[in-house]
Amino acid sequence: MLKVVTGFLVGMAIAALLIYKLAAGMMFREVPSQFGMEETVARIQQNVLHAGNGWSLSGLRNAAKPIEMSGGNVLPVMMIEACSTNYSAPILKDDSLRFLSNLMPCKISVYKKSDGKTYIGLMNAELIGGLFGSKVGDIMAKVAADQAKFIQFDASQPAPAMIKNAPAASGGSGAAADGGC
Amino acid sequence: MRAPQFMMPSQFKFVLPLLAAIALLAASTAQAANAKLEQIIAPAPHSTADHSKFKELNREFKNGPEVTKACLTCHTEAAKQVQHTKHWTWESTDPKTGKVRGKKNIINNYCTSPVSNENDCMACHAGYGWKDDKFDFKAEQNVDCLICHDQTGTYRKLPGFAGHPVYKRVEFPHGSGKFVEAVNLKKVAQSIGMPTRSNCGSCHFFGAGGNGAKHGDLDSSLQHPGKYLDVHMDEKGLNFYCTTCHATSHHEVSGSRYDTAAAVKGPAHIRGKQDASPASCQSCHSNKPHHEAMLNQHTDKLACQTCHIPEYARNQIGTESSWDWSLATQMGPDGKPMAYKDSAGRRAFDSKKGKWEWDSYVMPEYRWYNGYSDYKVIGDKIDPSKTVHINEVGGSPNDPDSRIWPVKVHRGKQPYDKVNNYLTVQHTAGEDHTALWHNYDWQKAIAAGMKAAKLPYSGEFGFVDTAMTWPITHMVAPKGDALSCAQCHSKNGRLKDIEGVYMPARDSNRWLDLIGWTLVVLTLFGVLMHGVLRLYASKKKG
Numbered sequence: 001m002l003k004v005v006t007g008f009l010v011g012m013a014i015a016a017l018l019i020y021k022l023a024a025g026m027m028f029r030e031v032p033s034q035f036g037m038e039e040t041v042a043r044i045q046q047n048v049l050h051a052g053n054g055w056s057l058s059g060l061r062n063a064a065k066p067i068e069m070s071g072g073n074v075l076p077v078m079m080i081e082a083c084s085t086n087y088s089a090p091i092l093k094d095d096s097l098r099f100l101s102n103l104m105p106c107k108i109s110v111y112k113k114s115d116g117k118t119y120i121g122l123m124n125a126e127l128i129g130g131l132f133g134s135k136v137g138d139i140m141a142k143v144a145a146d147q148a149k150f151i152q153f154d155a156s157q158p159a160p161a162m163i164k165n166a167p168a169a170s171g172g173s174g175a176a177a178d179g180g181c
Numbered sequence: 182m183r184a185p186q187f188m189m190p191s192q193f194k195f196v197l198p199l200l201a202a203i204a205l206l207a208a209s210t211a212q213a214a215n216a217k218l219e220q221i222i223a224p225a226p227h228s229t230a231d232h233s234k235f236k237e238l239n240r241e242f243k244n245g246p247e248v249t250k251a252c253l254t255c256h257t258e259a260a261k262q263v264q265h266t267k268h269w270t271w272e273s274t275d276p277k278t279g280k281v282r283g284k285k286n287i288i289n290n291y292c293t294s295p296v297s298n299e300n301d302c303m304a305c306h307a308g309y310g311w312k313d314d315k316f317d318f319k320a321e322q323n324v325d326c327l328i329c330h331d332q333t334g335t336y337r338k339l340p341g342f343a344g345h346p347v348y349k350r351v352e353f354p355h356g357s358g359k360f361v362e363a364v365n366l367k368k369v370a371q372s373i374g375m376p377t378r379s380n381c382g383s384c385h386f387f388g389a390g391g392n393g394a395k396h397g398d399l400d401s402s403l404q405h406p407g408k409y410l411d412v413h414m415d416e417k418g419l420n421f422y423c424t425t426c427h428a429t430s431h432h433e434v435s436g437s438r439y440d441t442a443a444a445v446k447g448p449a450h451i452r453g454k455q456d457a458s459p460a461s462c463q464s465c466h467s468n469k470p471h472h473e474a475m476l477n478q479h480t481d482k483l484a485c486q487t488c489h490i491p492e493y494a495r496n497q498i499g500t501e502s503s504w505d506w507s508l509a510t511q512m513g514p515d516g517k518p519m520a521y522k523d524s525a526g527r528r529a530f531d532s533k534k535g536k537w538e539w540d541s542y543v544m545p546e547y548r549w550y551n552g553y554s555d556y557k558v559i560g561d562k563i564d565p566s567k568t569v570h571i572n573e574v575g576g577s578p579n580d581p582d583s584r585i586w587p588v589k590v591h592r593g594k595q596p597y598d599k600v601n602n603y604l605t606v607q608h609t610a611g612e613d614h615t616a617l618w619h620n621y622d623w624q625k626a627i628a629a630g631m632k633a634a635k636l637p638y639s640g641e642f643g644f645v646d647t648a649m650t651w652p653i654t655h656m657v658a659p660k661g662d663a664l665s666c667a668q669c670h671s672k673n674g675r676l677k678d679i680e681g682v683y684m685p686a687r688d689s690n691r692w693l694d695l696i697g698w699t700l701v702v703l704t705l706f707g708v709l710m711h712g713v714l715r716l717y718a719s720k721k722k723g
Contacts, residue, residue: 036524036539036540036541037541037542038497038523038524038525038541039523039524041524042524043524067409068407068409068410069407069409071407071408071409071415072409072659072661072662073409073491073492073495073659073662076497076542112542114544114668115673116544158521159523159524159529160524161522161524161526162524162525162526
């Protein structure tokens with residue numbers, strides 16, 4: 001009996017350790033981009049605009065800017081904020097799920113790292129959504145499918161212009177009716 | 182109710198007033214020191230002369246040379262001084278070979294050469310009227326005082342006017358529907374003062390025809406920079422102007438990429454002492470500026486800029502990383518000239534000029550550099566099977582005057598004479614039938630350019646890969662943002678390609694490593710054996 005309990009506890013400990021080590025990597029994804037910062041941002045923005053399913057741009061924020069304003073330097077980080085009312089409305093209508101507004105709008109970050117290359121950072125919407133029951137899980141699975149399309153680029157197409165003045169670009173989400181969630 | 186009283190032993194009664202006095206003294210000393218520092222570094226807000234009160238300047242001027250004549254009535258030697266500088270001659274003599282270099286004589290991989298394009302390029306010449314090889318370099322009234330001394334911000338020189346500002350309202354660019362107003366020379370002449378960042382920047386921020394295009398560490402963001410961008414120029418802090426470091430004597434501006442002080446040694450500059458390199462970091466900071474001795478040991482091998490400018494073009498203006506002339510004359514699908522911009526709104530393609538690539542927040546490349554650059558000049562032979570280096574920076578690990586420097590390398594593809602094997606000069610700007618930007622005909626443009634350069638042209642041209650190296654020295658980050666140790670001391674760190682120095686964590690010695698690991702294994706074996714023997718001995722006893 002002691003052996004069974006010990007084995008169970010050891011198994012639990014190993015599982016906990018694995019979850020601890022792997023969970024962070026599973027919840028977020030990092031994908032290298034073949035383009036520079038601005039072009040990556042612009043191509044994602046275009047993909048969002050053409051994605052359908054109610055998607056629109058709700059902001060573009062430079063997370064490095066406040067650090068620059070306080071006199072420091074970090075490599076650039078651009079946060080593209082996008083929102084689909086098709087997906088946000090059912091969640092925001094449900095009182096028991098309104099706290100998930102914290103995850104809105106959907107954010108995709110584009111940043112440069114010390115190797116000089118550009119990367120795209122995404123949340124694993126499907127996995128995280130699955131933690132909150134089937135309703136949220138189903139919606140977030142659709143969000144994840146659309147997100148995957150946002151970062152598929154057609155290099156044969158010319159570089160579009162970066163949309164700097166996306167609705168609420170200066171302050172993030174919410175300021176403009178057609179862009180906010 | 183009485184307030185509680187604190188009793189103090191009589192022998193300590195003098196302590197509080199003394200402390201207060203010390204604090205006051207320290208505060209006033211610090212304030213005085215700060216005021217003194219500001220006095221040294223900030224440009225004088227007011228000149229001792231109000232130029233609006235000078236009768237020589239209190240009249241209307243028809244053109245720039247008239248203003249210069251008025252300036253010279255008081256500043257009698259100024260034009261002669263300017264005429265000895267690179268800002269005037271666009272020439273520089275190689276101290277090793279005697280070769281005459283300078284903008285006039287090299288073919289770079291941006292706009293290539295001003296020869297035959299003077300009417301446009303001389304918008305950045307400190308003079309009036311240089312439109313061909315007949316320009317009079319000795320005429321004093323041809324010196325443009327205003328481009329460096331205007332304080333109104335209204336004095337602009339446009340391409341196409343041979344270094345003159347516009348005296349009549351003109352549409353610029355032609356056909357754009359945008360207009361540039363005629364300059365008010367009287368107002369500008371009466372405003373003059375010491376050069377500000379905007380004066381220097383009017384050319385140096387916009388070299389190669391675009392904001393930030395050429396240098397990478399100089400662009401319009403330095404007109405009003407924050408601390409993050411340049412700790413010295415920070416508008417709300419030290420507020421250095423270009424001339425604070427590029428100290429000027431007899432109109433000769435110190436600090437030039439043609440003759441860089443790459444490895445200055447010794448203490449900081451002392452007032453009253455002749456400073457050979459006032460534009461160097463060491464001039465103020467000495468070559469041992471750190472509190473930590475370990476960091477100071479690095480200054481024998483590293484330029485200050487290597488650690489303190491971790492990236493250049495640190496804004497979305499960015500800098501041009503390549504210019505491909507081979508795609509110039511390529512038309513749009515409708516057969517007409519086309520132009521388009523990149524995602525950040527920077528020029529990306531133009532049928533007149535070819536294709537550009539840009540980058541921002543750029544990690545520099547690194548080179549050994551001793552301040553000397555060997556430039557290719559017009560007519561120098563090239564090997565078209567290899568990348569042609571427009572300039573090769575001198576220096577090596579064994580040269581005591583060399584340091585590891587950060588550089589921008591601008592790549593290009595530009596025309597060369599396939600028979601004579603030299604880079605070609607092409608007539609690009611202008612409205613005549615041989616100008617590339619007018620007729621899109623390479624043959625005519627090269628023939629006209631080579632004729633102006635007085636070089637034979639075989640009639641056969643091709644395109645060759647070129648590279649140009651620019652030492653990086655501006656956009657100095659706050660000290661907290663300097664490179665960390667691990668950014669260089671690692672296998673794939675910043676200096677992974679630098680040869681000639683042993684860098685711990687980057688480099689390893691096979692034998693040293695073998696001996697080290699053998700000792701580790703033997704030690705572990707010894708500990709293990711000792712444990713086993715003790716276990717065995719205790720069991721035997723028990």
